[in-house]
Amino acid sequence: MNDFIMKFIAFIPQYLLDFGAVFSGPKRFVASRNIEPKANLQPALIFGIVSLAIFVLLSLPLLPPNTDLWVFLADIAIVGLFVVTIAAGAIHLAWFIVGGRAPFGGFFITFMYYFGVIFVLEGAFNLLGFGVFRALAPDLYTQLHFAITHGTPQPNLSQNKFWHINLLIRGAGIIFADIWALCGWGAFRQLNALTKPRSAAAFAIWLILAPFLIIFAYFFAIAFRQS
Numbered sequence: 001m002n003d004f005i006m007k008f009i010a011f012i013p014q015y016l017l018d019f020g021a022v023f024s025g026p027k028r029f030v031a032s033r034n035i036e037p038k039a040n041l042q043p044a045l046i047f048g049i050v051s052l053a054i055f056v057l058l059s060l061p062l063l064p065p066n067t068d069l070w071v072f073l074a075d076i077a078i079v080g081l082f083v084v085t086i087a088a089g090a091i092h093l094a095w096f097i098v099g100g101r102a103p104f105g106g107f108f109i110t111f112m113y114y115f116g117v118i119f120v121l122e123g124a125f126n127l128l129g130f131g132v133f134r135a136l137a138p139d140l141y142t143q144l145h146f147a148i149t150h151g152t153p154q155p156n157l158s159q160n161k162f163w164h165i166n167l168l169i170r171g172a173g174i175i176f177a178d179i180w181a182l183c184g185w186g187a188f189r190q191l192n193a194l195t196k197p198r199s200a201a202a203f204a205i206w207l208i209l210a211p212f213l214i215i216f217a218y219f220f221a222i223a224f225r226q227s
Helices: 004-026 026-033 037-062 068-099 106-137 138-150 161-186 187-192 197-224
Strands: none
Touching: 004 026, 004 037, 004 106, 026 037, 026 106, 026 161, 026 187, 037 068, 037 106, 068 106, 068 187, 068 197, 106 138, 106 161, 106 187, 161 187, 187 197
């Protein structure tokens, strides 16, 4: 475990450099990594794992009182891995429908960097939104978390202004991540060597699949927490 932690810490500077490069120019960065896909599979996997770990760490400040830390971490990590898996399948399906036949190595590398950035963005905005809600309405936050984790009726939050602030912050995060995702979608188009109209069609299919993915992931999380 200590060796893993030390390797994790040692990779952070390189991770930050890669994150900045992917965030500012996903097409250019992914294209450079796909020149030698076999050599870059491991760095892409590590980038994805570190991104998921950061997402988990960003969730720690939201840990409710009297909650087992390791159960909470395992919960977030397993659900996160599940979301990554079905998201990869959905994106691959979207491109396959429009004629994309990207090799596995190239798709894996592109997906890991693409969703690694999205995970960190979503984690940061979730922390900010729920953090504000927890700070301003701690009792309601505890009730809400208990209801989500145990599948019980949730408290009525429709008239709570602090909940609305939370929704606005997280909504802004979703919009920001979606804009970046749209800008970075060209990395998949470049990988599949397809036209922009087909790329747009693949993105539209992905948008249709995404709500089902979210619903599926939500019910998976509820079922997993109750098991």
